[in-house]
Amino acid sequence: MSDVIIAATGLRKNFGTTEALRGIDLAVERGEVLAVMGPSGSGKSTLVHCLAGVLAPDAGSVILNGTNLTTLGADARARFRLANVGFVFQFGQLLPDLSATDNVALPLLMGGASRGEASATARKWLERLGLSGQLDKYPGDMSGGEAQRVAVARALATRPAVLFADEPTGSLDSVSSENVLTTMLDVVREAGTTVVLITHDARTAAYADREVIVRDGRLSGAFAEAAAS
Amino acid sequence: MRPAAARLFLFSSAGAYRRLVAIVAGIALGTGMLLVLLGAYLHMPDRDERVAWKEPNSAGALFSDDRGVPLAPVDDTVLLANHVDFFDGATIETVSVASSAHTSVAFPDGIAPPAPGEYYASPAMARLIDQNPADQLGGRYGKRLGVLPASMLKGPSQRIVLIGANWDALAGDANATAERAFATAGNHSASLLYQAVLAIGSVALLVPIVLLISIVSQLGAAERRERFATVRLIGAGRRDVAALAGREMGLASLAGGLIGIGVAALLRPAAAVLSIGGATSYRADLVPSFGWTAASLVIVAALGAGTAWWRTFRDDVGALGATRERPEKRTTGWRAVPLGVGLTAFCGSAAATRLDGAPQDLVLLGLVGGFALTAFGIVHAGPWITKAASQTYRRLARSAAGVVAAGRLSRHPRATFRSVAGVVVAVFIVSMLAGVLSSVARLVAVDDTPGLLRQDTLIAALDSPEQAGAMLASLASVAGVREGVVAYRTPRDGATTEVMTPADARAVGAIDVPDAPAVTLDLFDMLSGGIMSGSTSVKAPQPAPAIAGLAPEYVLAVTDGSPAAIERARTAMIAAGKPSLAPTTRSDFAERGTLEFTQELSALAYIGMAIAIGISALALAVATVAAALDRKRTFGLLRLGGMPVSELRKSVTAEAALPLGATLAASAALGFFVAWVMVGALGDGATMAWPDARYWWALGGSLAIAALAVTGSFGVVSRSTEVVSTRFE
Secondary structure, three states, X not given: OOOEEEEEEEEEEEEOOEEEEEXXXXXXXXXXXXXXXXXXXXXXXXXXXXXXXXXXXXXXXXXXXXXEHHHXXXXXXXXXXXXXXXXXXXXXXXXXXXXXXHHHHHHHHHOOOOHHHHHHHHXXXXXXXXXXXXXXXXXXXXXXXXXXXXXXXXXXXXOOOEEEEEOOOOOOOHHHHHHXXXXXXXXXXXXXXXXXEEOOOHHHHOOOOEEEEEEXXXXXXXXXXXXXX | OOHHHHHHHHOOOHHHHHHHHHHHHHHHHHHHHHHHHHHHHHXXXXXXXXXXXXXXXXXXXXXXXXXXXOOOOOOOOEEEEEEEEEEOOEEEEEEEEEOOOOOOOOEHHHEOOOOOOEEEEOXXXXXXXXXXXXXXXHHHOOEEEEEOOHHHOOOOOOOEEEEEOOHHHHHOOOOOEEEOOOOOOOOOHHHHHHHHHHHHHHHHHHXXXXXXXXXXXXXHHHHOHHHHHHHHHOOOOHHHHHHHHHHHHHHHHHHHHHHHHHHHHHHHHHHHOOOEOOEOOOHHHHOOOHHHHHHHHHHHHHHHHHHHHHHHHHHOEOOOOOEOOOOOOOOOXXXXXXXXXXXXHXXXXXXXXXXXXXXXXHHHHXXXXXXXXXXXXXXXXXXXXXXXHHHHHHHHOOOHHHHHHHHHHHHOHHHHHHOOHHHHHHHHHHHHHHHHHHHHHHHHOOOOOOOOOOOOEEEEEOOOOHHHHHHHHHHOOOOOEEEEEEEEEOOOOOOOOEEEOHHHHHHOOOOOOOOOXXXXXXXXXXXXXXXXXXXXXXXXXXXXXXXXXXXXXXXXXXXXXXXXXXXXXXXXXXXXXXXXXXXEOHHHHHHOOHHHHHHHHHHHHHHHHHHHHHHHHHHHHHHHHHHHHHOHHHHHHHHHOOOOHHHHHHHHHHHHHHHHHHHHHHHHHHHHHHHHHHHHHHOOOOXXXXXXHHHHHHHHHHHHHHHHHHHHOHHHHHHHOOHHHOOOO
């Protein structure tokens, strides 16, 4: 029996007169790696904003890990994200003034962990992602791939149910890109974390269990039927 | 870049207008204050020149003990003597003048010297006389002929009377000089210190203005990163972008400067009521010349343009929008060296004041130089103190907000300290003055100490023995006077003691008085004990032979202690005896000079502190907003990841509070330390006490304003980091 962790039904979102989402139905299973593809302006970012509880849709509902996000206020959604969701972006996500350890420890501290616990957990995740030599380094002193792996460690440190990764390798060369992706996916599969991966790159999408394509605010073609099933 | 393009670039959003309005307002306020200070500085010599008439004329004065002083009135000369009088704790300048009936000498504005029994008063003095019963004040001087014109006064609050005197009496006055013409060039030595303070204040005011411009430029660059990047992308060079920002700030500074002329006009009435050098100011004395005003505007505009150009050039927004973050130079303990050298020089020089034969010029240079270096050293060491405090904070931080703030502080101690540097220097100087003032206040807080002259007793030095009878007779009918007694001159030449009856000695406060026909005692010690030195012990009265045949030297009036009785007694003694020195109580003696001077200086320091705090608070608010906008993306992503905005606020608050708290505490402690060294070395036994309420108000006020500046920026922090404003990339 399938275990759906994200269930979006009839999602609609407008920005002024622009219809960004025009009724999307999507289900993602626990532990699945889903790639969301689509051209620029197709609405995939808006879709992920709604799925993660960053934006409230104008219509439809999102149930993530058993919680209907559309019934929560902004503060409650923020608390929910902290406990259930991790994010990795293309670049600029690390705080330049904090060491790798402190960057990873930050969401744990936000979640109420003690400084000692947070630092120990952060070191453990950094070591797991092959960064044992970079614990006290600052983002400015690391390579792009190292910084991205620190970002992955930070996203996973709170053991989120879902990881949203938005072009996580978009700013990296092909070698670093593959290195980051394989490391990230190894770790999430081992932890049983669900991943929603936004990408333009078919090679990156190939790492996913399943792909959906967003076009003009809708899931397109056969993918739509598969996605909603 | 063509002006039309620059205009499109600079003024194309409401945010740009708001920022420009804030810049113009800040610069207008700063320039307004600068122009007032500059005017006061430039007109300080004029104030001295207007009161030069009462000073000995170096060209024509003949001191009365010189040969050649006319013993009888002559038409081409007047005798002039400066003294002080007291009323209800206030000091009054009295200038006595003696002239012939047909004198050819006239005061400025053609005012003829008053005859004995007549006087002129300054407007402030005339008001004081009119507001009080004649037997308490007006009766001392005789008939008022009119008020002295502004051309003879330092400022509107100056309390001065020009009194007609008998030639014979003044010829015997050691203070009197013979003048054929009045001096027109003032003695500037008294106002040199004030000029130095005003000059330092004027220059010091430019520092927070430059800091403000620098921080606002940073904010402008942070707000317009995308726009700068677009301009770079379409072909503008790094210098072109810097030139745009420089031109914008130069124009804004010029506009602010021009409005500042109006602000100065609004500030002048408030500034004019501040006492400088013993008097408030005429508004005209606070207006700089056209040339100086124009030069100030050019300097402000050039500083604005130059600072913005440099700041933007240094930030170097690239064509892709990213600014290259320039790591700060490493902050080490070497930054504290100037502070250590300054303190060593100051403390060493202070210790040297106790050594016999120490070269005075060198000691003074060490004190002044050490103090200046200490003040500079605090600013120089500020980033290091901030870094040290932030590293401790980093180890102790338990929350996400604490970790974010400590990370920022320890990586950018110079930038974070810069926004609070103005407040830190102001607090140092005010703490030092408050410490010194507390010791002076303690000295002048006269109370009834056994053995010293009673507080309710006036003592008058006699110019001639005959004055004693007239004074005693007059005192006999004054309400509130309990006793009038006489102290006699000790027969031995050079003796510093007086002779009194044992009963009279006890009546004026002496203790351990032996039973004898008469006793010797030191009345000057009894008057000055605990004031000119920290010691309140006086020599015990000694037995003496009988008083008969001795000449009266002092008359003392013991009153019921009420202010009215004391002033009635003083008025009666002056009116009856015409002594050249006004009768004095211990409180009057204590108030002379030092307290008034220190209070004036501390008032200026408090105002300086208020100005520094005002501008620094603005800088702090702008710096807080700029720091948040600089990290708009990372803060936004943190909020996306679930960080509540309250945590971000805590972080922003900690980033401002830590450098402010750490360096403010250090500068206040150093200020009091310097005051303690100064009082210990120069105060001859004086000790410090807790500063008065004004100090705590100023300190609390500065913290409150800083808190207001930071909380005022919260709205911008919240709006600029809203999750919807942070795009997924």
